[in-house]
Amino acid sequence: MMRRKLLLADCYLRPLYPNDRDGFPLVYGLAVFITLIICCVLAVSSAVQDSSTMDEAVHLTAGYSYWKTGDFRLSPEHPPFAKLLASLPLLWLQPDFSPSSEAWERADASPISSAFLYSNNMSADSILMTGRMLVIAQYLLLSGTLAWWVGRKAGYAAGFIALLLFGFEPTVLAHSRYVTTDIPVTLFIWLACISWYSYLERGGYWPLIRTGVLAGLAFATKFNALFLPIAFALTWSKTAKPKWRMIPILVGIALFAAISTYGFNALSVSEDPRASSQLVADPPHDVFVRQALHVRIPGYYFLRGIQLLMRDEIGGYRSYFMGKIAERSAWTYFPIAFAFKSSIAWLALLGTAGIVALTHKRRPELTLLAIPVFVYFAFTLTNSFNIGIRHLLPIYPFLCAFMAIVLFDVIRKPYIKVMASVLVLLFMAESAVAYPEYLSFFNAAAGGPKNGYRYLLDSNLDWGQDLKRLGQYAESRKIETLCLSYFGSADPTFYGIHSQPLPTLKSQRDLDNVNCIAAVSLQHLYATKELPFEALQSHEPTDRVGTSIYIYDLRR
Numbered sequence: 277m278m279r280r281k282l283l284l285a286d287c288y289l290r291p292l293y294p295n296d297r298d299g300f301p302l303v304y305g306l307a308v309f310i311t312l313i314i315c316c317v318l319a320v321s322s323a324v325q326d327s328s329t330m331d332e333a334v335h336l337t338a339g340y341s342y343w344k345t346g347d348f349r350l351s352p353e354h355p356p357f358a359k360l361l362a363s364l365p366l367l368w369l370q371p372d373f374s375p376s377s378e379a380w381e382r383a384d385a386s387p388i389s390s391a392f393l394y395s396n397n398m399s400a401d402s403i404l405m406t407g408r409m410l411v412i413a414q415y416l417l418l419s420g421t422l423a424w425w426v427g428r429k430a431g432y433a434a435g436f437i438a439l440l441l442f443g444f445e446p447t448v449l450a451h452s453r454y455v456t457t458d459i460p461v462t463l464f465i466w467l468a469c470i471s472w473y474s475y476l477e478r479g480g481y482w483p484l485i486r487t488g489v490l491a492g493l494a495f496a497t498k499f500n501a502l503f504l505p506i507a508f509a510l511t512w513s514k515t516a517k518p519k520w521r522m523i524p525i526l527v528g529i530a531l532f533a534a535i536s537t538y539g540f541n542a543l544s545v546s547e548d549p550r551a552s553s554q555l556v557a558d559p560p561h562d563v564f565v566r567q568a569l570h571v572r573i574p575g576y577y578f579l580r581g582i583q584l585l586m587r588d589e590i591g592g593y594r595s596y597f598m599g600k601i602a603e604r605s606a607w608t609y610f611p612i613a614f615a616f617k618s619s620i621a622w623l624a625l626l627g628t629a630g631i632v633a634l635t636h637k638r639r640p641e642l643t644l645l646a647i648p649v650f651v652y653f654a655f656t657l658t659n660s661f662n663i664g665i666r667h668l669l670p671i672y673p674f675l676c677a678f679m680a681i682v683l684f685d686v687i688r689k690p691y692i693k694v695m696a697s698v699l700v701l702l703f704m705a706e707s708a709v710a711y712p713e714y715l716s717f718f719n720a721a722a723g724g725p726k727n728g729y730r731y732l733l734d735s736n737l738d739w740g741q742d743l744k745r746l747g748q749y750a751e752s753r754k755i756e757t758l759c760l761s762y763f764g765s766a767d768p769t770f771y772g773i774h775s776q777p778l779p780t781l782k783s784q785r786d787l788d789n790v791n792c793i794a795a796v797s798l799q800h801l802y803a804t805k806e807l808p809f810e811a812l813q814s815h816e817p818t819d820r821v822g823t824s825i826y827i828y829d830l831r832r
Contacts, residue, residue, distance in 0.1 A: 304432040308423045308439060312416050315443040315452075319412045322712035323453035327743035327766040328393065328404055329715075330735070332455040334765070336407045337373075337389035339363030344373050348538055348577040349383040349549055353584040356577075357496040357537045358460035361414070362407040369406060371398045383549040386765070394767040407455040415452035418463040418673065419443040425470050426677045429641050430685035438680035440700060441625070442673055444707040447617055450714035451666050457498040458666045464494035465501055465648070466673045472508055473644050488526045492533025496578075499585050500667065503655050507648040535575030543576035545569040551580070588660065595662040596733040596803035602662070609662040610653070616722035616731055617665045621703035623719075625696060626675060629682040636686055645678045664735030715741055716823035725823045729798045738798040740764020742822030746795055747771030749821045755793055759830070761809065763797035781811040787830060793818075794828040801826065 338350040339359030343366075348356055375388040393400045422442055427435025442448060451458045468490035475483035491508075494501035505527070545551050546569045573579065592604050598612070615623070633642055649671045656667055683696040710717040716737045718728035728737045743766045750758060750773055760768060760775035768775050778794050781787055794812075801809050817826035 301432060304427065304436065307436055308420065311423075311436075311439055311443060312420055315419060315449075316412060316416055318444075318711060319415065319449060319453045320409070322449070322714060323408050323412070324401075324405065325712050325744065326453070326715075326741040327745075327764070327771065328400070329454050329456075329739040329741050330763075330765055332404065332407070332765070333389035333393045334385045335359050335455045335457070336363055336366075336403065337392040338385060339407075340366050340371070340373055340392070341375075341388075343367055346539060346541065348541055349380075350385045350388065352550075352577045352581050353588070354457055355496045355498060355534070355537070355581055357493055358457040358498070359455075360537065361460065362410045362455045365406050365410065366403065369398065369403075371396045371403055381549060390765065390767065394770050400767070400770055404455070408453055411455055411459055412452055414463050415448070415459050418459070418466060421467065421470070422673050422677060426680050430681040434680040434684040437684050437700060438676045440704065441622065441679060442676040444704060445622060445672065445676075446619065446707055446710040446714045446717035447665055448669065448672055449707070449710075450717065451669060453714075456666070458669045461494055461498035461501055462669045462673065464490055464497055465504065465670045468494050468501075468504060469507070469644075469648055469674075472511065473641070476511065476644075484522055484526055485529060488529025489533045491526075492530040493537070495530060495534040496537040499582060500652075500655070500670065503648075503652050507651045510647050510651065511644055535578055538575050538577055540574050541576065542572040542574045544572045545576075547572075548576070548580065590660075593660045593663065594805065596799075597662060597731070599730050599802075601803060601805055605658075605660045605662045607657045610656050610665070610668055613665040613732055613736065614668060616718050616728070617736060618719065619703050619706040620719045620721060621699045621706060625679050625683065625699050625703065628692075628696065628699075629679040632687050632692070633678075633682050636682075639681070639686060641681060642678060642686075645674045645681075649674045649678075665732075666735055713823050715739060726820075728823075729802055733799050733803045738763055738824035740766055740797070740824075742824045743768060743773070744771050745822045746825055747773050749819075749827075750774075757792065759790065759792040759794040761794075761796045761800045762825075763799035778809070780808045782808070783811055787811050790830045791832050792830055794830050795821065796826050796828065798824050798826065 334351050335354070335358070338354075339356065339361075340363040341350050342348055342356055342360055343363060351359070371392070373392060375391065379387045393403060396403065419439055419442055423435045423439035425435075426438040448459075468487055471483060471487040471490050475487055487508075491501070491504050494504060508526075595602050595605070595609070597606055597609055652671050653668070659667075661667060684693065687693065706719070713725065715735070716725040716728060718725050718731075718737075722728060722731060725737070740763055743762060743764055746758075746762075747768075748771075749755075756774060758773060758775045759778040760773065761778040762768060775795075776792075778796065779786070779790060781790065796809055796812065801812060807813075812826075812828055815828065818829040819827040821827060
């Protein structure tokens with residue numbers, strides 16, 4: 277009788293067991309749900325305080341134009357899937373999309389997106405937040421699947437820690453709120469990899485098809501996902517019962533899924549507005565080439581996007597690094613950005629996990645997590661786009677899973693777990709201090725956000741996010757007109773800012789001739805090649821708006 281009661285009690289209480297990996301414990305599920313709600317509140321409440329960042333208007337407008345016209349001419353350098361997802365709710369809200377015929381013929385996304393956002397029948401903030409909510413939803417889905425996968429592999433304590441380390445990481449939170457491709461591609465890379473791991477463990481057609489579709493959606497979100505085939509090949513295992521003849525099937529499914537996001541839109545080079553204008557200026561002489569330019573290609577803009585990416589990669593990209601403007605990329609850019617833009621406690625956890633993993637018996641899931649990180653990081657060291665740590669986001673879920681599994685499942689020494697728990701608490705404190713200006717987070721070793729400009733700019737610190745705060749600042753101090761030099765795509769007049777262009781200030785004499793309150797974005801102050809405001813660099817700003825706009829009182 278007593279044994280029967282114990283068995284019945286075990287049946288009722290089993291969902292509460294924190295280490296039961298066969299089910300989904302009630303307590304764990306509730307903890308994950310509450311944590312995701314907190315992450316959502318932090319993302320939304322901080323997003324409403326930021327103006328449109330540099331790329332958001334173009335991404336959102338391009339995605340909406342794809343839905344409305346079926347034409348993918350705007351912003352072909354980025355695949356369409358993330359833009360389609362972010363702009364999907366706008367189909368219900370029905371903002372006006374009537375670009376000028378001249379800008380549309382030139383496929384000039386900048387004036388089209390500016391008019392769409394700031395001259396529409398809806399508020400720019402409403403349009404923008406609608407798109408941002410879809411990105412936040414993807415961030416929450418990514419965080420939830422990370423907690424689920426790690427929980428099943430290493431116990432629910434490790435799963436919950438992985439959720440905390442990813443969901444509250446300032447760089448992740450920074451880009452979880454913007455209409456860009458960074459969080460979406462991180463999501464689909466992560467889903468494709470864990471689906472691939474499932475195929476390696478169990479085999480079968482469904483995991484293979486699912487992996488192909490997810491990899492294709494990653495390709496259709498951002499071209500940096502093209503590293504996936506190499507990562508898949510390196511994780512191939514003889515014990516996983518795979519069959520090599522499945523590789524063409526996997527590649528075929530992935531390409532089919534990627535091209536399908538373009539609606540199988542077939543186009544020729546001569547019909548591409550941007551390419552045709554170049555051909556008019558410099559027509560080819562070869563007859564065969566001229567005929568080939570009129571051949572329609574399914575998924576044309578997918579190939580065109582890869583060509584534009586390769587062009588920019590070869591041509592190089594000017595960037596600001598360690599206080600200097602660099603014409604070419606530096607392999608040290610991303611390691612230093614990673615060291616300065618990550619929480620110190622988070623880095624300490626990563627270092628501890630790495631040491632522990634090297635001194636303990638290897639586990640298969642740790643190898644599977646490490647391979648995509650090393651492959652992707654190797655790619656970033658050689659690319660020319662040194663414009664932000666956001667390009668490293670795809671490795672973050674793998675690193676968080678790795679840390680959680682090693683420190684809260686592999687290791688059995690209590691003092692290590694206690695130390696790791698203390699570091700997690702310190703990490704949470706660092707994340708709390710970063711609110712709401714997550715984009716400009718720099719750790720204490722870099723001197724915090726106020727000193728971040730000494731090392732990195734662009735999307736690491738100044739991406740145009742503080743214009744709304746500048747409008748509030750000018751209104752609270754009753755500043756009628758500002759001399760403004762703003763780095764960003766947002767419209768100052770939308771936020772009630774009356775401004776005139778700030779003249780060039782190269783010397784003290786130039787400063788003496790100015791009579792206004794100047795507002796200057798850090799990107800223009802330090803990272804513009806000509807340094808038009810060089811004279812201001814030796815002056816302490818009168819005030820700071822957010823973390824990216826300096827105020828100088830230059831009135832006589």
